[in-house]
Amino acid sequence: MSINRLKKKFRRNARRLVKRINYSRKRRYNRRRNRSYKRTHSSEYRVADGIYYIREYLAYNKLFFAGFILVASVICILVSQAAPGSRFRQWYYTLTHKETINKGVARDDEVKDISAGVGKFLTMYRYRKIGETNPEEIDPTAPMVAFTFDDGPAAHSTERILNALSANYSHATFFVVGRQTEQFPELLQAIIANGCEIGNHTKDHKNLTELSEGDIEQQISFVNESVSKATGEVTTVIRPPYGAYDDKVMSILDKPVILWDVDSEDWDSRNAQMVCDKVLSDVKDGDIILMHDIYDSTAEAVELLLPKLKEQGYQVVSVSELAQYKGKTLELGKAYGKIEP
Numbered sequence: 001m002s003i004n005r006l007k008k009k010f011r012r013n014a015r016r017l018v019k020r021i022n023y024s025r026k027r028r029y030n031r032r033r034n035r036s037y038k039r040t041h042s043s044e045y046r047v048a049d050g051i052y053y054i055r056e057y058l059a060y061n062k063l064f065f066a067g068f069i070l071v072a073s074v075i076c077i078l079v080s081q082a083a084p085g086s087r088f089r090q091w092y093y094t095l096t097h098k099e100t101i102n103k104g105v106a107r108d109d110e111v112k113d114i115s116a117g118v119g120k121f122l123t124m125y126r127y128r129k130i131g132e133t134n135p136e137e138i139d140p141t142a143p144m145v146a147f148t149f150d151d152g153p154a155a156h157s158t159e160r161i162l163n164a165l166s167a168n169y170s171h172a173t174f175f176v177v178g179r180q181t182e183q184f185p186e187l188l189q190a191i192i193a194n195g196c197e198i199g200n201h202t203k204d205h206k207n208l209t210e211l212s213e214g215d216i217e218q219q220i221s222f223v224n225e226s227v228s229k230a231t232g233e234v235t236t237v238i239r240p241p242y243g244a245y246d247d248k249v250m251s252i253l254d255k256p257v258i259l260w261d262v263d264s265e266d267w268d269s270r271n272a273q274m275v276c277d278k279v280l281s282d283v284k285d286g287d288i289i290l291m292h293d294i295y296d297s298t299a300e301a302v303e304l305l306l307p308k309l310k311e312q313g314y315q316v317v318s319v320s321e322l323a324q325y326k327g328k329t330l331e332l333g334k335a336y337g338k339i340e341p
């Protein structure tokens with residue numbers, strides 16, 4: 001069939017459709033005119049008129065009807081996704097998970113939050129659109145190092161370090177001590193909120209090899225409880241003070257032990273430029289770098305270091321992330337100074 005004939009046929013059908021609608025409306029109008037003035041002018045009749053018109057139209061044009069259903073479905077789905085805790089989603093979840101809920105596999109109050117997935121997709125799409133990779137995404141094949149900060153959290157410097165990390169899409173592990181965790185619970189929360197990790201650096205910063213078993217346990221559990229009370233999170237790794245441990249200490253510690261490969265000597269120099277130079281001269285892929293978030297000079301050094309490391313192709317992550325991206329599982333009873341693939 002030629003395109004002109006198709007066009008003609010389409011026009012003919014459209015004309016018929018308009019004619020039919022006009023006819024039915026006219027007929028209805030005439031019917032109504034015979035009724036009382038008051039009844040025909042009530043809003044009930046105007047609504048009924050609209051519905052009748054749509055039904056008439058839909059019955060005639062099946063394709064339009066299918067399209068209408070499709071659009072309505074999409075709107076329904078979008079609306080249901082817009083509200084994560086909505087009744088519709090709850091209902092839909094219960095409906096689709098009936099079997100697993102009855103078997104106790106799924107919880108009936110558990111609604112999958114897909115907004116995180118949608119957000120991730122939109123971020124990916126946005127960066128792809130401007131031709132850049134998402135700076136928050138870690139490339140496991142590219143070099144990376146872990147920043148670790150001991151002896152905090154501290155009032156001013158920890159916050160400054162967190163800001164620098166966040167501005168450079170970087171993470172770190174903070175090995176916290178007991179007296180500081182009790183004093184600054186809000187800093188512990190800020191560490192977690194910035195996607196960083198909290199490690200245990202004991203309650204009183206004592207040499208664990210000189211303590212009794214009971215004292216070691218107490219030094220560790222105090223920080224664990226303090227951190228979970230403040231953040232609801234658990235400490236994931238331990239750094240014994242002075243990096244000192246022996247077989248007895250190791251048998252008591254409840255998390256993998258993290259030491260370091262690069263010592264920034266920030267406690268000694270207290271000079272940002274010297275800390276920066278020391279790290280840059282020693283750094284290599286998989287290194288764990290030791291710093292202390294209790295000095296302003298260290299915070300300044302971090303601000304200098306992060307862009308420079310990025311220039312050299314390094315990604316800065318927390319210890320657990322370093323292990324994860326290098327495909328290593330941190331094991332209990334082991335001590336790690338660096339993590340190589």
Ligand code: ZN
Nearest residue numbers: 150151241242
């Ligand atoms: Zn320390």
